Amino acid sequence: MRFKHLTVVLLTGVILFAAGCGKQSGGGxxxxxxxxxxxxxxxxxxxxxxxxxxxxxxxxxxxLSPPDASRMYAYIAVGMxxxxxxxxPDYLTLEGQLADLKGLPRPEKGQVYDWQxxxxxxMYLVQDGMLARYFPAGVSTLxxxxxxxxxxxxxxxxxxxxxxxxxxxxxxxxDVILExxxxxKYVETRYMQYKSPTREGHPSNWEPTDFNQTPLEPxxxxxxxxxxKDGTQCDIDKAPAYGGKGDTTGELYKQAKKVWTVDKTLTExxxxxxxxxADDPSETxxxxxxxxxxxxxxxxxxxxxxxxxxxxxxxxxxxxNDACITVWHTKYRVNLVRPKTVIQETLDxxxxxxxxxxxxxxxxxxxxxxxxxxxxILTSRIGDNLxxxxxxHVDIGLLPxxxxxxxxxxxxxxxxxxxxxxxxxxxxxxxLEQGKCVGNYYLExxxxxxxxxxxxxxxxx
Amino acid sequence: MKKLYNLTxxxxxxxxFSVTGNSQVVMKDYLxxxxxxxxxxxxxxxxxxxxxxxxxxxxxxxxINYKLHLYxxxxxxxxxxxxxxxxxxxxxxxYVDITMSKDGADKVAxxxxxxxxRWSRVKYSPHVGCLRVDPPVYERYTIGAxxxxxxxxxxxxxxxxxxxxxxxxxxxxxxxxx
Numbered sequence: 001m002r003f004k005h006l007t008v009v010l011l012t013g014v015i016l017f018a019a020g021c022g023k024q025s026g027g028g029x030x031x032x033x034x035x036x037x038x039x040x041x042x043x044x045x046x047x048x049x050x051x052x053x054x055x056x057x058x059x060x061x062x063x064l065s066p067p068d069a070s071r072m073y074a075y076i077a078v079g080m081x082x083x084x085x086x087x088x089p090d091y092l093t094l095e096g097q098l099a100d101l102k103g104l105p106r107p108e109k110g111q112v113y114d115w116q117x118x119x120x121x122x123m124y125l126v127q128d129g130m131l132a133r134y135f136p137a138g139v140s141t142l143x144x145x146x147x148x149x150x151x152x153x154x155x156x157x158x159x160x161x162x163x164x165x166x167x168x169x170x171x172x173x174x175d176v177i178l179e180x181x182x183x184x185k186y187v188e189t190r191y192m193q194y195k196s197p198t199r200e201g202h203p204s205n206w207e208p209t210d211f212n213q214t215p216l217e218p219x220x221x222x223x224x225x226x227x228x229k230d231g232t233q234c235d236i237d238k239a240p241a242y243g244g245k246g247d248t249t250g251e252l253y254k255q256a257k258k259v260w261t262v263d264k265t266l267t268e269x270x271x272x273x274x275x276x277x278a279d280d281p282s283e284t285x286x287x288x289x290x291x292x293x294x295x296x297x298x299x300x301x302x303x304x305x306x307x308x309x310x311x312x313x314x315x316x317x318x319x320x321n322d323a324c325i326t327v328w329h330t331k332y333r334v335n336l337v338r339p340k341t342v343i344q345e346t347l348d349x350x351x352x353x354x355x356x357x358x359x360x361x362x363x364x365x366x367x368x369x370x371x372x373x374x375x376x377i378l379t380s381r382i383g384d385n386l387x388x389x390x391x392x393h394v395d396i397g398l399l400p401x402x403x404x405x406x407x408x409x410x411x412x413x414x415x416x417x418x419x420x421x422x423x424x425x426x427x428x429x430x431x432l433e434q435g436k437c438v439g440n441y442y443l444e445x446x447x448x449x450x451x452x453x454x455x456x457x458x459x460x461x
Numbered sequence: 462m463k464k465l466y467n468l469t470x471x472x473x474x475x476x477x478f479s480v481t482g483n484s485q486v487v488m489k490d491y492l493x494x495x496x497x498x499x500x501x502x503x504x505x506x507x508x509x510x511x512x513x514x515x516x517x518x519x520x521x522x523x524x525i526n527y528k529l530h531l532y533x534x535x536x537x538x539x540x541x542x543x544x545x546x547x548x549x550x551x552x553x554x555x556y557v558d559i560t561m562s563k564d565g566a567d568k569v570a571x572x573x574x575x576x577x578x579r580w581s582r583v584k585y586s587p588h589v590g591c592l593r594v595d596p597p598v599y600e601r602y603t604i605g606a607x608x609x610x611x612x613x614x615x616x617x618x619x620x621x622x623x624x625x626x627x628x629x630x631x632x633x634x635x636x637x638x639x
Contacts, residue, residue, distance in 0.1 A: 061552060212578070264596060266586045268567055282553035282577075350598050354584045356575065397523030397549040 028451030032086045032093060032106060040087035040115045045309035047116060047149060048080065049296050051123050054145050056285035056293065058131065058138045063282045066366055067220045067324050070288035071186065074226060074321040076126045079177040081314035083122040083170055087115040088307035090453040094314065097446055098226045101180060105172040114158045114166045115306060120149045121170025122177070129178040184224040194218035197335055203244030204252070206361035209340045213359035221329025226318035227442055231329030234437035236430045239336050239363045245345045255424040256342035263354065263421045270419040271354065276398055277367065277416035278355050283396055287367045287413070288320045291374035293392035294409065298382055311448050312381055319373040319442045323435040327369035330434065336363035339424055353421025365423045365431035368414035372435020375410035380443050382406070486576065486604060486614045487555045492525050492548060493517055497537070498616060500624045504593060505632040512537050513623050515546060523549055529559055531632065542635055553577055557622060561635050563588040570630070572622040579604050581618055583625045591634035599625050
């Protein structure tokens with residue numbers, strides 16, 4: 001009897017071991033991977049850039065705000081990552097890791113899929129559900145791109161049967177991603193009323209710096225995050241106080257005087273930096289998009305394959321979105337006044353910053369948060385001390401800039417806000433710290449690489 | 462809920478376009494043409510008029526190159542001084558950058574016009590010794606009523622830029638620049 005039990009246990013063990021080593025669920029491979037189709041690790045990722053470029057143009061022409069844009073980029077990127085994950089031996093699904101991401105449809109085992117078509121279909125439908133259908137003017141560009149890419153797949157020899165199966169899978173996945181996006185509190189916060197705290201008796205409090213300003217996205221910090229616990233996880237509270245018009249000795253006054261002095265003696269290099277990173281929502285793809293454009297150049301120059309590029313997009317966009325929620329949480333909790341208000345009250349009543357002051361509190365800086373998160377992920381995934389040229393803004397007439405590393409670019413992006421006259425030192429330093437906190441949390445806890453990939457990476461190091 | 466949300470977005474979209482649709486001031490054909498005007502009672506010309514001409518040079522993508530000539534005489538025969546100018550006309554913002562050089566160092570006087578807000582601002586921290594007023598006073602300029610023609614509004618925009626520089630900057634500092 002005892003021997004019989006042992007046999008059953010041993011047999012079960014052998015079966016489980018064999019299953020673990022099989023092709024469908026490899027030894028350390030992505031368990032969803034099926035080798036029935038060309039793996040996504042062999043597919044060129046350049047077609048993704050066409051989509052992102054079209055979306056950046058859309059975001060700019062429709063004036064999406066930085067939070068709005070970062071949210072949309074992140075859902076699209078997660079959709080595209082999941083659309084190819086069953087074709088990747090080396091990467092792992094984000095289902096069960098990102099907040100509330102569950103019940104994702106999976107391709108039928110043993111069937112052939114064209115992962116490029118799956119990704120295109122998912123991207124197209126997710127962006128349409130989140131953006132394009134509300135802004136009909138730009139839809140035709142995206143429709144044309146979709147048709148062009150589908151034609152290219154046919155021309156590449158993808159059969160109608162595989163094409164239809166892949167499109168159907170992309171559609172099914174996009175539905176779930178869109179449904180998931182609708183539960184992040186975005187819709188609820190559209191209808192919430194906000195009353196700015198008064199500055200009476202609280203001179204440190206923010207007030208609009210222009211008559212036509214209303215606080216932008218006061219409840220954004222309450223939205224569901226993708227991977228960090230919530231907007232409070234990387235919260236920070238080191239903002240100095242401001243005593244009002246008579247305060248000429250306090251720490252915030254000193255920081256305001258620095259902003260004013262820098263502005264008065266602005267060098268050409270500083271002016272160029274202020275303009276380069278202004279990333280005005282009406283003219284560019286916003287700060288998050290700017291970092292994605294930098295990343296896109298690496299996708300192109302390193303001839304990245306689909307799975308690796310999708311992982312980069314997913315991690316960079318979701319971490320930037322979480323950094324945005326974190327920063328916005330701090331902004332509306334601390335509600336710190338902007339340099340323009342302090343400078344006009346204490347130093348120069350007619351002073352105007354070089355860059356337009358955005359309609360929300362300064363502490364902490366959004367651009368610094370986005371940059372801290374993006375640079376942390378990119379440094380880990382692409383490399384440190386990697387010099388590059390950023391030509392993202394050539395289309396708006398700004399000349400390319402050279403950087404020594406991603407962190408160098410992040411530092412410049414963050415300090416551009418001081419040169420532009422819209423942020424204090426504390427806004428910038430603490431925003432960067434928050435972004436890095438989010439980025440590092442991702443790197444330490446999210447599992448996107450299958451065990452054998454991690455092992456390969458360690459051996460290579 | 463979702464329908465209401467969609468409807469709200471659509472209304473916001475339509476409203477945005479109805480508000481901004483009539484705010485066009487910087488017409489494309491203005492950016493290949495020359496523009497000239499005068500700053501009355503110029504501080505840089507002993508209270509007489511300071512004449513200026515923005516001369517179109519070339520267009521390279523989004524970069525539109527002009528030359529700014531300043532004249533002390535009404536006949537505008539020989540420029541008193543000249544500067545390189547870069548204009549960029551984006552979706553919602555129009556930039557004019559005038560590069561001023563002294564002792565081998567370039568500095569840029571910038572005018573930024575927000576098309577939807579219908580006002581512009583000027584920023585310039587000139588070379589040491591070139592300020593008339595310290596700190597300089599650049600006042601926000603709101604363009605005229607929508608009943609004015611775009612041509613008149615555009616001319617006002619450029620004129621205000623030069624007038625604000627005239628008030629704050631001692632152009633004699635740059636007299637060597639030609």
